[in-house]
Amino acid sequence: MGDAIRIENLKKSFRLGFIPKTREILKGISFSVKEGEIFGYLGPNGAGKTTTIKCLLGLIFPDAGTIEIFGQPHLASRARQALGFLPENPYFYDYLTATEFLAFYADLFGLAREEKNERIARLLKLVGLERAASLRLRKYSRGMLQRVGLAQALINDPKLVILDEPLGGMDPLGRKEIRDIIVRFKDEGKTVFFTSHILQDIEMICDHVAIIVGGRVVKQGALQDLVSEKVLFTELTVSGVPPEAFRGLGEGLSVQGDRVFLKILEAGRVDDALALVREKNGKVVSLSPRTETLEDIFVETVTGQ
Amino acid sequence: MPRERAAARGPATLLLVLFLLGMCASFMALKAKTDTIVRKKVPGSSIIYIPSGKFLKYATFGYSALAADLIYLWAIQYYSTPTIDDRFDHLDHVFAIIADLDPAYLDPYETGALIATAEARDIKLAFKILDNGFAKNPKEWLLPFEAGHIAMMDLKDYDLARQYFEKCMNLPGAPDFTRRLYANALYKRGDLETSWQTWLEIYNTAPDERTKKIASNHLYQVKSAIDTNRLKDAVGKFQERAGRLPEELADLVRAGILDKLPQDLDGQDYVYDPKTGGVKAATSPWKR
Amino acid sequence: MRIWAIAGITFKEAKRDRILYLLFFFAAVAILASRVLAILTVGDRVKIIKDVGLASISIFGVLMAVLIGTSLVYKEIDKKTIFTLLSKPLHRAEFILGKFFGLVLTLLVMTAGMSLIFLVIVYLHTFRIEWTMLVAIAYIFLELVLVTAVAILFSSFSTPILSSIFSLAFYLIGHLSWGLELLIKKMSAGAGRTAAQFLYMFLPDLENFNFKTEVVHNLPIPAGIYLSSFLYGVFYTAFILALAVIIFRRRDFI
Numbered sequence: 145m146g147d148a149i150r151i152e153n154l155k156k157s158f159r160l161g162f163i164p165k166t167r168e169i170l171k172g173i174s175f176s177v178k179e180g181e182i183f184g185y186l187g188p189n190g191a192g193k194t195t196t197i198k199c200l201l202g203l204i205f206p207d208a209g210t211i212e213i214f215g216q217p218h219l220a221s222r223a224r225q226a227l228g229f230l231p232e233n234p235y236f237y238d239y240l241t242a243t244e245f246l247a248f249y250a251d252l253f254g255l256a257r258e259e260k261n262e263r264i265a266r267l268l269k270l271v272g273l274e275r276a277a278s279l280r281l282r283k284y285s286r287g288m289l290q291r292v293g294l295a296q297a298l299i300n301d302p303k304l305v306i307l308d309e310p311l312g313g314m315d316p317l318g319r320k321e322i323r324d325i326i327v328r329f330k331d332e333g334k335t336v337f338f339t340s341h342i343l344q345d346i347e348m349i350c351d352h353v354a355i356i357v358g359g360r361v362v363k364q365g366a367l368q369d370l371v372s373e374k375v376l377f378t379e380l381t382v383s384g385v386p387p388e389a390f391r392g393l394g395e396g397l398s399v400q401g402d403r404v405f406l407k408i409l410e411a412g413r414v415d416d417a418l419a420l421v422r423e424k425n426g427k428v429v430s431l432s433p434r435t436e437t438l439e440d441i442f443v444e445t446v447t448g449q
Numbered sequence: 450m451p452r453e454r455a456a457a458r459g460p461a462t463l464l465l466v467l468f469l470l471g472m473c474a475s476f477m478a479l480k481a482k483t484d485t486i487v488r489k490k491v492p493g494s495s496i497i498y499i500p501s502g503k504f505l506k507y508a509t510f511g512y513s514a515l516a517a518d519l520i521y522l523w524a525i526q527y528y529s530t531p532t533i534d535d536r537f538d539h540l541d542h543v544f545a546i547i548a549d550l551d552p553a554y555l556d557p558y559e560t561g562a563l564i565a566t567a568e569a570r571d572i573k574l575a576f577k578i579l580d581n582g583f584a585k586n587p588k589e590w591l592l593p594f595e596a597g598h599i600a601m602m603d604l605k606d607y608d609l610a611r612q613y614f615e616k617c618m619n620l621p622g623a624p625d626f627t628r629r630l631y632a633n634a635l636y637k638r639g640d641l642e643t644s645w646q647t648w649l650e651i652y653n654t655a656p657d658e659r660t661k662k663i664a665s666n667h668l669y670q671v672k673s674a675i676d677t678n679r680l681k682d683a684v685g686k687f688q689e690r691a692g693r694l695p696e697e698l699a700d701l702v703r704a705g706i707l708d709k710l711p712q713d714l715d716g717q718d719y720v721y722d723p724k725t726g727g728v729k730a731a732t733s734p735w736k737r
Numbered sequence: 738m739r740i741w742a743i744a745g746i747t748f749k750e751a752k753r754d755r756i757l758y759l760l761f762f763f764a765a766v767a768i769l770a771s772r773v774l775a776i777l778t779v780g781d782r783v784k785i786i787k788d789v790g791l792a793s794i795s796i797f798g799v800l801m802a803v804l805i806g807t808s809l810v811y812k813e814i815d816k817k818t819i820f821t822l823l824s825k826p827l828h829r830a831e832f833i834l835g836k837f838f839g840l841v842l843t844l845l846v847m848t849a850g851m852s853l854i855f856l857v858i859v860y861l862h863t864f865r866i867e868w869t870m871l872v873a874i875a876y877i878f879l880e881l882v883l884v885t886a887v888a889i890l891f892s893s894f895s896t897p898i899l900s901s902i903f904s905l906a907f908y909l910i911g912h913l914s915w916g917l918e919l920l921i922k923k924m925s926a927g928a929g930r931t932a933a934q935f936l937y938m939f940l941p942d943l944e945n946f947n948f949k950t951e952v953v954h955n956l957p958i959p960a961g962i963y964l965s966s967f968l969y970g971v972f973y974t975a976f977i978l979a980l981a982v983i984i985f986r987r988r989d990f991i
Binding site: 468479482486 | 919938939942945951958959961962965966968969972973975976979980982983986987
């Protein structure tokens with residue numbers, strides 16, 4: 145499997161202001177995205193995530209570095225045909241209906257009429273907008289715009305889908321739907337590259353992750369490699385056992401009703417606690433080992449820079 | 450700058466720039482060609498329904514002075530185009546508009562009057578323009594001066610000339626010669642007494658020798674006219690009484706018609722021709 | 738083709754712009770008002786109607802081209818709709834050309850509408866269909882096409898207000914070419930005059946498209962000028978569009 149995206153030593157500076165002062169935004173970005181994987185691109189605000197994407201898409205011309213999409217130079221027509229893009233806070237021609245909007249983009253790809261209509265119908269169904277298809281985009285809510293944007297990104301059945309903050313501003317149900325759609329892309333063999341602030345979502349679906357801080361990629365790798373399996377502590381919830389019995393076993397003992405919450409730091413003590421519960425004929429309500437999350441890694445990386 | 454970076458990138462940009470230059474060359478060549486095609490121009494035709502100056506003044510939103518300038522500039526070009534046969538049809542209207550838009554703009558009054566006199570041969574219009582200008586600018590000596598000049602030279606209406614010169618000679622900034630022109634107009638009109646008074650005044654207040662000399666010559670001329678008229682009258686009376694012309698001027702004194710013979714300003718006697726009865730001065734006033 | 742796809746939605750977008758209808762309304766009023774003005778003249782009434790009518794189509798057409806054209810590209814950049822568009826396999830040149838043709842199409846419809854009203858009014862006065870008026874209108878339209886290209890050029894890198902000022906300046910300069918010619922005649926030979934001469938050839942001469950006087954006064958139009966002016970318009974428009982494409986191509990959309 146080749147690389148869907150390969151970026152090497154990408155540099156970009158901007159000359160801003162009346163008396164032009166050069167600001168270096170990208171200081172030598174390098175990473176690659178394998179075909180068929182879901183790749184998460186993280187970083188604090190202003191790190192250069194959106195600039196990287198705009199370079200990738202040919203909206204900005206880099207000062208130095210190479211960008212390849214499926215082995216092609218990124219501006220080549222074949223590369224562009226293979227990708228779909230959903231921008232952050234999308235804004236579309238609000239006087240068009242969803243159908244007209246998608247039809248326009250389909251025309252840009254030169255789809256034949258039958259195929260065009262079929263695909264539009266299918267995509268509207270996929271993103272859950274069939275009922276709102278003939279409503280003008282002006283009347284759409286934020287979430288609906290996000291969905292129609294996603295449909296637009298898929299109009300050419302791209303092999304690579306690039307999404308800038310696709311989950312922003314959506315309610316939990318919406319986020320789940322989008323997550324599911326993204327996972328389905330992977331099942332269909334598509335590659336997905338997206339940025340997000342919502343680390344839980346990234347943790348849930350990404351295979352690979354890169355963290356960009358101050359215009360540089362400071363950490364990248366497979367998610368499971370980055371996030372160690374080390375257990376930080378274990379949260380135990382039991383009922384039917386008097387709280388005093390657990391003293392000394394852990395920290396953070398609290399009681400609510402007949403339930404006792406316990407935070408156990410040492411792994412060995414967990415077994416002791418479980419034995420105690422069995423002894424007292426209590427019930428284990430829940431046992432959750434808390435491992436290092438992506439958020440921990442992220443905060444550590446960003447504050448460390 | 451975008452252009453420099455574009456030039457560094459690829460054959461497509463080069464092609465575009467070549468295309469750009471090609472188009473530029475093409476349209477410039479076409480413009481040269483189109484310039485050679487003669488189009489019938491009737492620049493004056495739309496004057497017919499330009500509204501009055503007053504309306505234009507409101508329509509130009511306070512830029513009436515600028516509008517006056519532009520129309521004046523246009524008018525100069527228009528009236529210098531000899532191929533437009535009927536260009537003088539609306540001379541009055543055009544300069545009236547300019548006057549309405551900027552009454553204090555003096556040049557158009559003069560130019561309009563000039564065009565009217567010299568080219569359109571409509572002296573009445575020239576006076577109309579200058580009078581209008583003077584009415585709006587009562588302190589400008591130049592306008593009645595021009596009018597007086599036209600009256601003197603083209604119309605030979607010395608009374609009218611006198612009126613105009615009288616108007617202008619006392620205005621601020623009026624040069625000395627306006628007074629002299631006034632005096633001369635009086636003379637030409639036959640108003641000899643007043644002419645004499647005026648010339649005397651000029652003589653007495655002359656700032657330099659040259660002016661004094663000019664005044665002196667004119668005084669000579671006027672006196673000669675007065676004297677020769679008196680003498681001619683006297684000769685006529687003599688002829689009535691005696692039935693014949695006197696043999697010499699002294700006869701007039703002997704006959705008691707005159708007390709004594711007047712002499713010219715230089716103290717010379719007047720010359721009498723007994724055959725015709727004509728009297729004239731001994732010298733030309735300008736050859737003294 | 739992609740250019741036509743963009744032209745299509747540009748047309749759809751332009752015809753929703755209320756300015757268009759406002760200007761059309763004013764143009765219609767002006768043309769109808771010429772009927773009233775005609776009563777005030779002494780002399781040939783139809784000439785006033787023709788002059789006012791043609792002038793209205795010209796002036797309001799230019800205003801439409803400038804006011805809509807200058808916001809056309811700017812709006813896309815400002816509202817960021819351009820991001821999804823340019824990330825498609827769409828050449829930037831195709832984008833510019835699509836916008837251009839979309840607006841030209843809109844102006845064609847508007848000009849046709851104004852012309853219809855105009856011709857009807859003229860017909861009511863002369864009881865003849867004056868076909869020569871169409872010649873003048875056709876070249877007015879060509880002038881509008883050129884002004885549209887200029888508006889789009891400025892719109893691709895400047896705000897609507899500045900773009901409007903520049904575009905109107907272009908229009909004004911285009912009609913004052915004769916002034917520059919006069920000036921050159923009165924200049925003495927030297928660097929100044931050569932520069933002025935170059936400027937004279939380079940700056941637009943929009944009077945090449947002005948047949949209003951000839952048509953209203955029934956003067957003969959020399960045959961050569963039809964083709965000459967038409968090609969001039971085409972080449973100058975191509976020049977402006979090429980310039981727009983060159984500027985737009987390398988632009989970073991931050």
